[in-house]
Amino acid sequence: MTSCSGIPDDIKQKRANYEAAENAVPFPSGLVAKSPTERINVAEKLKRDSDANRLSYIYIIDHGLVVAHYVAKGKVSSSDSQLLPEQEYRDMCGDGCVDYQMVTAAGDDATYGDREPGIFFFTPEGMLVTTTLDYLQFDRPMKVNTPISLVADAN
Incomplete structure (x- = not known):
């Protein structure tokens, strides 16, 4: 049986945790972690990934062979990434009774279901x-010792 007396405490706590994570500073000060080197590495990767003008060199591999290479500007992103949350709380009653439940949200393209796999840049x-x-x-070009079977035409 669902209570109609307001938002349950566990949902309030989950929402508070979510909001705290959303507002967290990505580079905490101090040596809070047991392994500060890991934190330094993660912070450096985040700084590099956040540089929209950063150039990197991407080598696409198929069956152990480099089949294409590109210069990428900005971050390589997962095709499964999206800007909107994957789930949302929705009042299931709709008649003044408050019955919040977690439901699947529509994706960025306003559709439901799996997005395409892979990466893009x-x-x-x-x-x-x-x-x-x-x-x-890589952060710089690498020498490839095998012929590349697919090369982008800039035209």
Whole structure:
């Protein structure tokens, strides 16, 4: 039986935890963690990933061979990422009775269901590249000792 007396305490706590995480500073000061080196590494990666003008070199791999290479501007992103929350609280009563339940939310494209797999990134020229193949990412170009079977045409 569902109570109609307001938002349950556990839902209030989950919401408070969510809001605290949303407002958290991404680079906590002090040596709070047992492994500060890990925190330093994660903070550096976050700073690099947050640089929209950062160039990186992406090598797409299929069956152990480099099949394509690109210069990426900004971050390589998961195709499964979205801007909106994946779940939302909704009042299921709709008649003044408050019965909040967690339900699946629509995605950024206003549809439901799985999004496409893989990763995507943009080249400095603005070309969108999406793949489900494995990849390597570097801060500088790497020498490839095998022929590359797919090369992007900038035109």
